[in-house]
Amino acid sequence: MKTYRQGDAELAHIRRRKVAIIGYGNQGRAHALNLRDSGVANIAIGARPGASADKARAEGFAVTDNAAAVQDADVVVMGAPDELLPAIYARDLEGHMKHNAALLFVHGFALHFALIAPRRDLDVLLVAPAGPGSALRANFLSGDGYIGLFAVHRDVTGHAKALALSYGVAIGCGAGLIETDVREETETDLFGEQAVLCGGSAELVRAAFDTLVEAGYAPALAYFECLHQLKLLVELMQVRGIAGMYKAISNTAEYGAYRSGPRLIDEHVRKTMREVLSDVQSGRFANDWVRENAAGLPHFHAMRAEAAAHPIEAVGEEIRAMMPWLTQTTQKR
Ligand SMILES: NC(=O)c1ccc[n+]([C@@H]2O[C@H](COP(=O)([O-])OP(=O)(O)OC[C@H]3O[C@@H](n4cnc5c(N)ncnc54)[C@H](OP(=O)(O)O)[C@@H]3O)[C@@H](O)[C@H]2O)c1
Numbered sequence: 446m447k448t449y450r451q452g453d454a455e456l457a458h459i460r461r462r463k464v465a466i467i468g469y470g471n472q473g474r475a476h477a478l479n480l481r482d483s484g485v486a487n488i489a490i491g492a493r494p495g496a497s498a499d500k501a502r503a504e505g506f507a508v509t510d511n512a513a514a515v516q517d518a519d520v521v522v523m524g525a526p527d528e529l530l531p532a533i534y535a536r537d538l539e540g541h542m543k544h545n546a547a548l549l550f551v552h553g554f555a556l557h558f559a560l561i562a563p564r565r566d567l568d569v570l571l572v573a574p575a576g577p578g579s580a581l582r583a584n585f586l587s588g589d590g591y592i593g594l595f596a597v598h599r600d601v602t603g604h605a606k607a608l609a610l611s612y613g614v615a616i617g618c619g620a621g622l623i624e625t626d627v628r629e630e631t632e633t634d635l636f637g638e639q640a641v642l643c644g645g646s647a648e649l650v651r652a653a654f655d656t657l658v659e660a661g662y663a664p665a666l667a668y669f670e671c672l673h674q675l676k677l678l679v680e681l682m683q684v685r686g687i688a689g690m691y692k693a694i695s696n697t698a699e700y701g702a703y704r705s706g707p708r709l710i711d712e713h714v715r716k717t718m719r720e721v722l723s724d725v726q727s728g729r730f731a732n733d734w735v736r737e738n739a740a741g742l743p744h745f746h747a748m749r750a751e752a753a754a755h756p757i758e759a760v761g762e763e764i765r766a767m768m769p770w771l772t773q774t775t776q777k778r
Contacts, residue, residue, distance in 0.1 A: 473524030593618030
């Protein structure tokens with residue numbers, strides 16, 4: 446694993462360039478604010494009329510439509526949702542970007558699955574903070590720094606790597622920029638969110654909640670035991686590792702973990718995980734998501750409504766109302 450830090454980058458590379466950021470959402474806003482605070486003076490936000498455009502303007506940025514924002518930009522940052530990027534590139538970027546500019550992705554989905562074929566004269570980079578923009582910004586302000594991944598997908602100018610490192614440090618990832626490639630970043634990101642972070646963990650919580658409630662236990666207790674306390678354990682794992690987390694819990698809890706964890710996550714689940722990975726690697730998941738978008742997201746909206754109707758949501762709302770100190774520390778990823 447090749448990792449670069451603050452001292453390996455030259456901030457001057459990004460400071461002297463004009464950066465256009467498409468979208469002012471979770472990532473785009475944090476990148477824009479951190480770049481400005483790192484001394485990048487020439488930043489344009491490409492936005493459509495609406496809440497994001499208003500916010501960017503209120504926070505002091507020049508906001509135009511995408512084509513106007515990118516036309517004299519040296520670096521164009523893809524901060525809009527992945528599923529919208531192909532249409533945005535084709536309509537607003539391809540014919541308007543400067544010769545030899547750099548196209549910078551925050552996640553490799555559209556690039557890896559060939560939904561975008563960047564013009565041959567463009568440098569193509571990936572700089573992906575390892576977490577949400579809200580945390581990237583908070584750590585920048587606190588001075589803690591952040592970790593990011595970067596990849597040089599295409600280097601036409603000979604300066605692509607220096608630019609990627611400079612950009613990565615300027616947005617606050619100077620604690621560690623891990624070099625990867627677009628395939629690896631895309632496939633591990635999709636697999637991680639499906640198997641654990643968003644898919645596996647939420648389904649595990651719901652299944653455990655259902656098991657307790659079906660057996661006659663109070664939904665409030667089921668909520669506390671299966672969802673609310675998860676954060677504490679995840680924090681322990683994040684800070685100390687899994688073995689370190691075991692040291693911090695009671696011997697009874699630890700013994701139960703060894704006895705029941707592998708019974709739950711058994712060979713059948715591991716086989717399914719390999720199938721999920723294979724779906725990602727083969728492009729089956731990406732094709733499915735592209736088709737779903739083209740059809741107007743009917744299954745996506747149905748599944749979202751079904752998830753929102755699960756009984757854990759009603760009890761959770763009641764319980765969270767009793768804990769006003771719980772704040773939005775983790776906004777939309
Ligand atoms: N969120 C994360 O934690 C995270 C982490 C790593 C990488 N990424 C990557 O970062 C990229 C951006 O994701 P995000 O989570 O930051 O997205 P997001 O929070 O949903 O924000 C998307 C932004 O794009 C804007 N937008 C939508 N359509 C547009 C258009 N046609 N022209 C200009 N702007 C448009 C939206 O503005 P409106 O208000 O007008 O809709 C919004 O400001 C993706 O590639 C994602 O995979 C995200």
